[in-house]
Each structure stands twice: as C-alpha cells, then as structure tokens.
Amino acid sequence: MITIKNLHASIGDKEILRGIDLEIKAGEIHAIMGPNGSGKSTLASVLAGREDYEVTQGEVIFNGKNILEMSPEDRAREGLFLAFQYPVEIPGVSNINFLKTALNEIRAYHGQEEMPAKDFLALVKEKQKLVELDGKLANRSVNEGFSGGEKKRNEVFQMAMLNPKLAVLDETDSGLDIDALRIVATGVNALKSKENAFIVITHYQRLLDYIVPDFVHILYNGKIVKSGTKELALELEAKGYDEVKKQFENVTK
Amino acid sequence: MLAEKTNTAQLIIDKISATAGKVDFIDNDKLSKALMYLENKGIPSNKHEDYKYCNTDAVFKKEFKNIEQKLNTISDVKNYKLKDALTIVVVNGNYSESLSDKIILKGLHLTSFSSLDKEQKQKIGTLANVETDAFIALNTAFSGAGFYLKIADNEQLQIPIHILYVSSAGSEALVNPRNVIEIGKNAEATIIEEQICIGTEKVFTNFLSEKFVAENGKLKSYTFQNEGKNGFSVNTNQVSIERYAKYDNTTITLSGSLVRNNHNVVLAAQNCEAHLNGLFTTKDNQLVDNHTLMDHQMPNCESNELYKGIINDKSTGVFNGKIFVRKDAQKTNAYQSSKNILLSDDATINTKPQLEIYADDVKCSHGTSTGKIDEVAVFYLNARGIGRESANKLLLNAFAQEVIDKIEVDELKEKILTLFENEL
Numbered sequence: 085m086i087t088i089k090n091l092h093a094s095i096g097d098k099e100i101l102r103g104i105d106l107e108i109k110a111g112e113i114h115a116i117m118g119p120n121g122s123g124k125s126t127l128a129s130v131l132a133g134r135e136d137y138e139v140t141q142g143e144v145i146f147n148g149k150n151i152l153e154m155s156p157e158d159r160a161r162e163g164l165f166l167a168f169q170y171p172v173e174i175p176g177v178s179n180i181n182f183l184k185t186a187l188n189e190i191r192a193y194h195g196q197e198e199m200p201a202k203d204f205l206a207l208v209k210e211k212q213k214l215v216e217l218d219g220k221l222a223n224r225s226v227n228e229g230f231s232g233g234e235k236k237r238n239e240v241f242q243m244a245m246l247n248p249k250l251a252v253l254d255e256t257d258s259g260l261d262i263d264a265l266r267i268v269a270t271g272v273n274a275l276k277s278k279e280n281a282f283i284v285i286t287h288y289q290r291l292l293d294y295i296v297p298d299f300v301h302i303l304y305n306g307k308i309v310k311s312g313t314k315e316l317a318l319e320l321e322a323k324g325y326d327e328v329k330k331q332f333e334n335v336t337k
Numbered sequence: 338m339l340a341e342k343t344n345t346a347q348l349i350i351d352k353i354s355a356t357a358g359k360v361d362f363i364d365n366d367k368l369s370k371a372l373m374y375l376e377n378k379g380i381p382s383n384k385h386e387d388y389k390y391c392n393t394d395a396v397f398k399k400e401f402k403n404i405e406q407k408l409n410t411i412s413d414v415k416n417y418k419l420k421d422a423l424t425i426v427v428v429n430g431n432y433s434e435s436l437s438d439k440i441i442l443k444g445l446h447l448t449s450f451s452s453l454d455k456e457q458k459q460k461i462g463t464l465a466n467v468e469t470d471a472f473i474a475l476n477t478a479f480s481g482a483g484f485y486l487k488i489a490d491n492e493q494l495q496i497p498i499h500i501l502y503v504s505s506a507g508s509e510a511l512v513n514p515r516n517v518i519e520i521g522k523n524a525e526a527t528i529i530e531e532q533i534c535i536g537t538e539k540v541f542t543n544f545l546s547e548k549f550v551a552e553n554g555k556l557k558s559y560t561f562q563n564e565g566k567n568g569f570s571v572n573t574n575q576v577s578i579e580r581y582a583k584y585d586n587t588t589i590t591l592s593g594s595l596v597r598n599n600h601n602v603v604l605a606a607q608n609c610e611a612h613l614n615g616l617f618t619t620k621d622n623q624l625v626d627n628h629t630l631m632d633h634q635m636p637n638c639e640s641n642e643l644y645k646g647i648i649n650d651k652s653t654g655v656f657n658g659k660i661f662v663r664k665d666a667q668k669t670n671a672y673q674s675s676k677n678i679l680l681s682d683d684a685t686i687n688t689k690p691q692l693e694i695y696a697d698d699v700k701c702s703h704g705t706s707t708g709k710i711d712e713v714a715v716f717y718l719n720a721r722g723i724g725r726e727s728a729n730k731l732l733l734n735a736f737a738q739e740v741i742d743k744i745e746v747d748e749l750k751e752k753i754l755t756l757f758e759n760e761l
Contacts, residue, residue: 174711
C-alpha cells in the first residue's frame with residue numbers, strides 16, 4: 085500500500101524527520117508511538133502534503149505513485165486521509181456541503197459522475213450512526229463550536245464518508261474521554277478491511293486497547309528506533325519513554 | 338487647480354447640454370444653484386476629502402473624453418425580469434412606461450416626472466441638497482425623466498417592486514437617472530433596484546434617489562449592481578426616516594469598472610431604525626467605493642452597518658462609514674463593521690470609520706478587519722480532496738453568506754448567489 089524510504093523533512097533549518105523507513109500492506113494497522121517532539125505529527129503532515137515542511141530526501145510510494153510530487157488534494161483523491169490532531173473550524177461552510185464537495189471532487193478525479201443527492205444523503209445517515217454523530221452536527225458549520233470529542237468524531241465521520249485506502253490518525257485520542265475514545269475506535273474498527281490500512285499515531289497505549297495494531301513503531305528524534313508487535317506498546321507503557329530516550333539518545337544523534 | 342476642475346465639469350456640461358431633456362420638474366432656483374455649484378466646485382478629484390480614493394475627475398478625463406450621447410433604445414428586458422415582482426424600467430435615465438409593468442396594485446402610485454403635481458415637485462431636491470456634492474448638482478441640472486413612487490399610508494405591498502435601470506449607448510455617454518420614493522405612514526414595501534449596462538460603449542451613470550419613510554413605515558431596499566466593464570457609476574441615496582420607521586438596505590456590487598455609492602441616511606425622529614449592508618467583489622482594475630452616513634438627529638434610534646469586500650487582482654475597495662450623533666440624539670445605538678478579504682498582493686482596501694459624537698449617552702462601536710484567505714482552512718479542505726479553486730469558493734461563499742442571507746426575496750437571492758459564485 086505505502087512504502088516510505090529514507091524520508092527526511094525539515095521546517096526552516098531544523099531537520100525533524102531524519103530517515104524514516106516504513107512499509108505498510110493492505111489490511112494492516114500500524115501504530116506509531118514516541119515522546120513529544122519525536123516527529124510523529126510531522127510525519128502525518130508530510131504524508132498529507134502540508135507545505136510548511138520541506139522534504140529534503142527520500143520517497144513515499146503510495147499505490148505505485150510517488151506522492152511527494154502531488155498536491156495535498158491529489159493525495160486525498162488517491163485515497164490518503166489524515167485525521168487531524170486539531171481539526172479546523174470553518175465558519176459558514178456546512179459539514180454537508182463540505183463533504184459533498186469533497187466526495188464529488190474525489191469522484192471526478194477518478195472519472196466518476198457526481199453522486200446523486202439521494203444516495204449522498206443515505207450515505208450521510210448511515211455513516212453518522214457509525215460515530216454516533218448527531219444529525220444536527222452534520223448540518224452545522226465544519227467543526228464550529230464542536231467539543232473536542234465531537235471534532236474527533238467528525239474526523240472519523242469524514243473518513244467513513246470518503247472511504248480512504250490509507251488513513252493516518254494523528255493523535256485522534258488526545259483530549260478524548262473514555263466514551264468518545266470507544267466511539268472513535270468502534271468507527272475505525274468498523275471501517276477496517278482487507279483493502280485498506282491505518283497508521284495510528286499516539287502518545288499513549290490506551291487507544292491501542294481499542295484499535296489493536298499489527299505493528300508498533302517507536303519514533304524518536306526523527307527516526308524509527310524500534311519496531312515490534314502490539315506487546316511493544318505495553319512494554320513502552322510499563323517502562324515509559326525515558327527508557328527509550330536513554331537507550332537511543334546516542335544512536336540517533 | 339480650480340481652473341482644471343472646472344474644466345472637466347464645463348466640458349461635460351457642454352457635451353450633454355445639446356441633447357439633454359428639459360428639467361421642468363425641478364424649480365429654477367435649484368437648477369441654477371446646481372449649475373453654479375458644478376461650475377465652481379468641478380468634478381471631485383482625489384484632492385477632495387470625500388473622493389480621496391475615487392478620483393472621478395481623472396475617470397472623466399481618461400475614460401470619457403468623447404461623450405457623444407448616442408443612447409440606445411431598448412425593446413425588451415424580459416431576461417432581467419423577476420417572476421414574482423412588479424417591474425419598473427428606466428432606460429438611460431428615463432422612465433419607460435412601455436417596458437414597465439402596468440401598475441394595478443392597490444396603494445401604489447407611480448407618476449412620471451413629466452406629470453408631477455405641485456406638491457410632488459416641491460419634494461424633489463429636499464433631501465438631496467445641490468450644494469453638498471457635485472454629483473447631486475450634476476444630476477439635478479441634467480436629471481433624466483424619472484418617476485415618483487408613493488406607497489399610500491397603511492398599505493403593505495405583498496410583492497416586491499423591481500426597478501431596473503438599464504444603460505446602453507453606442508458612444509461614450511453620461512446618464513442621470515433619478516427618482517423619489519415615498520413610503521407612507523404605516524406602509525410597507527420591498528424595493529429592488531438593479532443596475533445594468535448592456536451597450537457596446539462606456540456609460541457613466543450618475544444615479545440619485547431620494548427616499549422618504551414616514552412614521553412607522555418600513556422599506557426593505559436592495560441595490561444590485563452588475564454593470565460590467567462598460568459601467569461607471571456614482572450612486573447617491575438620500576434617505577430620511579421618521580418616528581418608528583425602519584429602513585433596510587443591502588447593496589450587492591458584483592461588477593462595474595467604477596462604482597461609487599453614497600448612502601446617506603437621516604434618522605430624523607425618535608425610535609427609528611436603519612440598517613445598511615453591503616457585499617462587493619472586485620477584480621482587474623475595478624474600484625468600488627462605499628461611502629455611508631448615518632445621521633442620528635434624535636434620541637432612541639438604532640443604526641447598524643455591515644460591509645464585506647472581496648478584492649482581487651489590482652482592484653481597490655473602499656469603505657468609509659460616518660456615524661454622526663447630534664447633540665439631541667441621546668440613547669443612540671450605532672454599530673458598524675467592515676470586513677475584507679484581499680485575494681492578491683496588488684489588491685487594496687481602504688476602510689475608514691468616522692464617528693462624530695456630540696451626545697453623551699450613546700452606544701457606538703465600529704470594527705474593521707482585513708485579511709487573506711485562511712490557508713489553514715484551505716489545507717484542511719485540500720486534505721479532503723477539495724482543490725484550490727473549490728476551496729476558495731467554499732470559503733468566500735461562507736464569508737459572503739452573512740450579507741447574502743439578508744436578502745429576503747428568494748428569487749433575487751438565488752440569482753445573486755449564482756452570479757456571485759461565477760464572479761469568484
């Protein structure tokens with residue numbers, strides 16, 4: 085599905101990603117964990133195409149195409165989805181109109197006709213249930229006045245609507261109470277299939293009780309310093325990030 | 338300097354005098370004062386404080402060197418009609434009875450300027466003082482044969498009146514449409530004034546309207562300006578509202594090479610209320626200049642203004658909003674807000690709130706903001722597969738919505754929304 089090779093990225097003069105290698109196959113869930121400032125969110129932003137970051141080396145092959153050459157919208161149209169750590173409020177643009185535009189631009193990219201209004205509304209209804217999102221929220225302006233939990237549920241709702249091949253969840257668990265966490269996780273698990281894949285970026289092991297990863301990677305100082313199965317997350321939880329820092333400080337410098 | 342100014346005015350007078358119709362509905366005293374004012378003061382240049390960003394003298398010198406007044410006749414306006422409205426048509430400043438709908442609404446009286454009675458004639462020019470502005474003077478001296486519209490006391494019109502001002506010429510031309518609109522006591526009306534320019538040549542439209550809203554009367558007024566490249570206009574609305582009256586205007590400007598709006602409202606008695614809203618989009622080298630005046634003369638009145646501009650390319654937008662609270666106007670509530678989005682590095686916006694307050698117990702506030710399109714929001718939309726162009730459209734639509742939502746005539750709202758989206 086996606087192959088990341090020797091990815092380096094900087095913001096200004098500061099190099100944040102310092103050679104990331106990662107391979108993800110369809111049907112897999114990969115968790116990326118790491119202490120604050122290790123580059124987790126940068127990785128998510130670089131994949132989605134945020135212009136603030138400059139890729140200095142490496143490549144990202146997504147379904148056979150090097151997406152680093154693509155605009156953010158084309159990456160999304162190719163099936164990449166970023167669930168934002170901080171979803172953006174857009175006053176005056178209704179959630180529904182926003183999703184209809186997104187869905188139809190993605191369809192147009194693939195040479196498909198616009199989705200009939202009736203089918204679209206049926207899809208909205210179906211996916212709304214998945215994340216227990218109030219119908220009223222769907223009609224409101226994008227994320228405007230939403231609580232933290234509602235924003236994150238709205239991200240998963242959008243993901244469900246757009247049905248991406250690869251979804252990157254950037255600290256979707258941050259700021260969520262246990263109920264919201266369960267709802268978000270249920271949504272993700274319902275969307276999981278043999279055809280798609282997930283990258284779950286998180287600081288804590290907690291989310292991984294609900295979304296069980298096939299692989300766990302530890303990111304530190306812009307590099308993946310350790311990979312393993314879900315047990316690695318538990319070990320990390322028990323020992324804390326200080327252990328990682330001690331062990332890899334010299335390796336990554 | 339004075340000689341130069343006078344020059345432009347004199348040239349205009351010379352060029353249009355020969356073909357101008359007789360202005361026998363305005364008394365001679367006002368006519369001669371108008372001509373004198375015009376000759377003395379000239380067409381305003383950017384040296385004039387009120388026309389600092391709108392150098393009309395230069396516009397005449399550059400764009401209207403060859404005014405020949407070859408005015409076109411118009412045989413049909415059906416493409417511009419609204420379905421559920423009564424249409425009144427003015428062509429090149431003159432009321433056209435043949436293109437207008439027959440007036441069969443109870444309580445609605447329309448009189449062409451050629452058939453006014455004495456009382457009506459006396460009302461003309463009472464709000465628009467010829468010695469305050471060169472364009473009022475110019476319009477007065479060469480006024481087109483407009484109309485006097487009166488809504489009788491206690492009548493509430495159920496359908497909107499759509500006044501279509503068409504300008505069209507086969508040479509450079511200057512036209513001076515004018516009207517008087519009077520809303521009687523306890524009367525209510527919705528009036529849409531639309532300005533279009535459909536000829537092959539440039540036309541300068543110097544529009545003037547005097548609007549009276551009597552005690553407890555309500556006027557919902559919409560101004561829709563879409564004149565295209567050939568359209569240049571100065572549009573003056575002189576409004577006076579009485580006790581318990583309410584005046585609402587929403588001005589939408591989508592095109593026109595030069596659009597200068599002077600919207601002056603006198604809140605002349607206690608407990609009345611005025612709202613002015615505006616939305617304009619500019620591109621290329623366009624200039625849209627909204628000048629408003631809320632003149633609070635008496636206590637317990639309220640005024641509200643919201644103007645939004647989307648400025649692109651090398652174009653310029655201006656908002657100058659003056660709130661004048663006179664000594665007697667205690668307990669005034671007056672608010673003003675101007676918000677603008679600049680879409681290009683070469684675009685300019687000049688906004689100036691002007692508060693002159695002589696009463697001590699009032700609530701007045703103003704705010705202005707100017708920014709670029711929110712790139713954080715654009716990225717969020719991009720990340721969902723929405724391209725740059727659609728993202729801009731969604732965000733600009735959202736920005737404009739607050740003003741477009743003020744339009745309560747559905748048909749007009751849809752028409753403007755469609756044209757607005759095409760402009761983006």
